[in-house]
Amino acid sequence: MGSNSVNDLREGALRQFSGREVTLGEGRFSAAFEKAYAYYMNLSLDDMLFELRAQVGFPNPAYAHSLKNEEGTWFGLGGNVLGQWLQAYPRFYAVTGRVEAKEKADAFVDGLYEIYSRNRVFCDGLFMYFFEKYLRGLTDCWTLCGNARAFEMARGFLEAAMASPIYRDASLYLGDNGPGNEIEWYTISESIYCFADAAQAAGASEEDVAAWRVFAEKFEYQKFWNIFLKGDDLFHYSPLAGQNTAYFHAYSHLNSFNSAACAYRVKGDPDYLNAIQNFYAFMRGTQELATGGYGAHLEWLMPRTGMINAMRSYHDSFETQCDCYAVYRLSNFLLGETGDGAYGNWTERLFYNGTLASIDMDEKGHVMYYSDYCTQGGRKHLHPNTWTCCTGTRPLLLCELKRTVFFHDGQNLYVNLFTPASVTLDGFRLEQTGDLCEGDTLGYSVSAPEGVCRRVSFRRPEWLEAEPCLTRNGKSVKLIEQGGWLTSECELTDGDRLELTLPKPLTVHRLESMGAGVAAINYGPLTLALGRREGEDPSAAVDFSRPVREQLTQCAPREFAVKDRPQIRFRAYLDYVKGEEYYLCFETAQEEQS
Numbered sequence: 001m002g003s004n005s006v007n008d009l010r011e012g013a014l015r016q017f018s019g020r021e022v023t024l025g026e027g028r029f030s031a032a033f034e035k036a037y038a039y040y041m042n043l044s045l046d047d048m049l050f051e052l053r054a055q056v057g058f059p060n061p062a063y064a065h066s067l068k069n070e071e072g073t074w075f076g077l078g079g080n081v082l083g084q085w086l087q088a089y090p091r092f093y094a095v096t097g098r099v100e101a102k103e104k105a106d107a108f109v110d111g112l113y114e115i116y117s118r119n120r121v122f123c124d125g126l127f128m129y130f131f132e133k134y135l136r137g138l139t140d141c142w143t144l145c146g147n148a149r150a151f152e153m154a155r156g157f158l159e160a161a162m163a164s165p166i167y168r169d170a171s172l173y174l175g176d177n178g179p180g181n182e183i184e185w186y187t188i189s190e191s192i193y194c195f196a197d198a199a200q201a202a203g204a205s206e207e208d209v210a211a212w213r214v215f216a217e218k219f220e221y222q223k224f225w226n227i228f229l230k231g232d233d234l235f236h237y238s239p240l241a242g243q244n245t246a247y248f249h250a251y252s253h254l255n256s257f258n259s260a261a262c263a264y265r266v267k268g269d270p271d272y273l274n275a276i277q278n279f280y281a282f283m284r285g286t287q288e289l290a291t292g293g294y295g296a297h298l299e300w301l302m303p304r305t306g307m308i309n310a311m312r313s314y315h316d317s318f319e320t321q322c323d324c325y326a327v328y329r330l331s332n333f334l335l336g337e338t339g340d341g342a343y344g345n346w347t348e349r350l351f352y353n354g355t356l357a358s359i360d361m362d363e364k365g366h367v368m369y370y371s372d373y374c375t376q377g378g379r380k381h382l383h384p385n386t387w388t389c390c391t392g393t394r395p396l397l398l399c400e401l402k403r404t405v406f407f408h409d410g411q412n413l414y415v416n417l418f419t420p421a422s423v424t425l426d427g428f429r430l431e432q433t434g435d436l437c438e439g440d441t442l443g444y445s446v447s448a449p450e451g452v453c454r455r456v457s458f459r460r461p462e463w464l465e466a467e468p469c470l471t472r473n474g475k476s477v478k479l480i481e482q483g484g485w486l487t488s489e490c491e492l493t494d495g496d497r498l499e500l501t502l503p504k505p506l507t508v509h510r511l512e513s514m515g516a517g518v519a520a521i522n523y524g525p526l527t528l529a530l531g532r533r534e535g536e537d538p539s540a541a542v543d544f545s546r547p548v549r550e551q552l553t554q555c556a557p558r559e560f561a562v563k564d565r566p567q568i569r570f571r572a573y574l575d576y577v578k579g580e581e582y583y584l585c586f587e588t589a590q591e592e593q594s
Contacts, residue, residue: 012339013338013339014335014339014407014408015336015409016332016336016403016404017406017425018094019095019399019402019403021423021424021425022095022402022403022421022422022423023421023422024402024419024420025419025420025421025431025433027419028356028419028435028437028574029351029401029419029420029421032355032358033398033401033402035360036398037092037096037101037395040092040395041101043085045104045108045111046061046063046111047065047066047067048108049111049112050064050066051068052112052123053111053114055119056118056119057118058114058118067365067386079127079130079131080387080388081387081389081392082130082133082134082137083130083135083137083392084133085108085137086109086137086138087133087137088392088395088399089102089105089108090105090143090145091140091395091399093145105141105145106145109138109141109149110149112153116153116156120160121161125160126167128170128183128184128188129183131157131161131191132191133191134157135157135191135192135195136190136194138153138154139154139191139194139195143198151199151202155199158192162215167215171241172185172186173240173241174237175239175240175241175242175245175248176241177239177249178243180241184255186224186252186256187252187258187259188216188259189216189218189220189259190258190259192215193213193259193266194262196216197266216263217263224256225257228275229275229278231278234248235303246300247300247301248300249299250295250300250301250319251319251322254279254323254327254330258326258333260272260275264276264337277338280334284346288346289317289511290373290509290522290527290585291318291357291371291373291520291527292349292350293317293320293323293350293371294318294323295323296317296318296373298314298316299316299319303513305513307511308511308516308518311374311511311518312375312376312518313374315370315378316372317371317374318354319390320368320369320370320390321358321367321368321391321394321397322390323350324393325393325397327350328397328401329400331344331347332347332403340483340484341416341457341483342460342462342484343484344404344459344484345459347417348416348417348459349525351525352526352574353525353574355401356574357576358380359380364386365387366382366383366386367390367394368380368382368383368390369390375583375586377532377538377581377582377583378529378581378583379580379582380576380579380580381578404416405419405423405432406421408425411454412456412457413428413454414456414458414459415456415457415459416459417459418432418442419432419435420433420434420435426452427448428448428449428452428454430444430445430446430456431444431447432444433445436524436525436526437558439557440501440502440503441499442499442501443499443500444456444496444499445496445497446492446493446497447494448493449494450494451493452494453491453492453493454491455488455491456487456488456492456498457485457486457487457488458479458487459485460481460484461502461524463505463507463525464503464505465503466505468486468502469500470488470498470499470500471499472488472490472498473496474497477489477490477498502524504523504525506521506523506552506560507521507522507523507548508520508521508522508548509522515589516588516589518585518586518587519585519588520584520585520586521548521552521570523560526558526572526573528570528572529571529576530570530583530584531569531571531576531580532583533567538586539587541562541565541583542562542586552570558571558572559571
């Protein structure tokens, strides 16, 4: 999960905090984090393990019940989510320090250890889609909670895979997204590299570590990564196996680059970093929607015409939880390795319009799997199936976000997300108040030991048009813009008070091709949606051939009215509740310009 150790920092690099040094202030993010924490802490381990215990012949307690019996459960509640939940509890512990989370992680490991004594791969663990989740979960329980049994099982899991013909003779087809055993095989190497790195740090033999890394290398996705390293057109290629051989699956292919990031950290080969950066630019330049989402229909990467047609006809616009999680991790890697604050911009857009815009899970395990941006009207809804993969990523992405608010270079602090939170670096404490959801001005206060001074930098939002303004103790301070950051010209010390103003503009995000397309309105990082009114034609709410700023007037922090029809209101998408109809995207014609 990382730490604030400065021993491995190279010039220009930034590092995440472990999360425990960060305290969330009262606000939307804190509320979302605590709600998810309570939800997952209240899940019964006996219910989670019910199916695996039954499969190996262990009796289940009388009070336990199978979560598999919930209607439509995916994969029978095996490694699809168990491996991710196994990651969630040690990460909750790592980012909060709450002992109850460690106790739950340890109890989870103990329950799995009983099953391991009868089946070394938990019955379904060699299925590749499950294997990498189980392996990473066991590794997390070992590295973050110090659980020796977790290490024993992780090593046993890995050795079972290395000895299996399923892995030895794997076909490893380009684009394989199932339904066979090799579904998303290209995400495996990340978990293996993470285990090998941790084992090396713990004193494992050079021979073992080398063997594990060779095995990880077998599952590197060079055939896909090289498309972007060479600058080729993705749409000249097609998957060779899987559920869809026309287009590549969005989440898993973005997530594969987190494996490339691990390979880069081990080998230092710049080709990995170049491929990641080129892919990242491709995604933001061609696949990103107004909200920051991607995978505009059935989770596929598509040419622009396909994306536009999808927005017009379908309601599965964005695999919300998993897609956000993949972006947060990859953006954090790039921000850390390059030190470039611009890599925090995609995270910011998804933070508001993906994570904070999600509606709550229900008690049966239904989650907001898809976001709906259809031009015919959308609603926020829970997926009809229970315990989908997104119920596994929801806690993980919130833990990752807690580590994403601030970065550091060993001496100075960098503010990435503008949300209420505080952080401490070697006794120097910075508290951030205010929220871009509520206004344009953020406050900062410093507490520090006598004589300790540090600089603070703020990510320059990509949507920023007007000049930002920073004051220190009521006096204007010059901001120096460099490398995607706005840095105060002076060092800060105990008692300093800052105010940073970042005026949010109204802008239009467009997807256009061959004379037509779709458009949406953003207010800074917040995407706006039009509330449905009976008798109103949503397509006529604004005229996209004219600047939207001339047509809308602000009437609340996240609400705008159409000037000549004030009863028609646009509100921030994150404010819409379950089942409420809205229009987020609108069809446009070629001559229309914002």
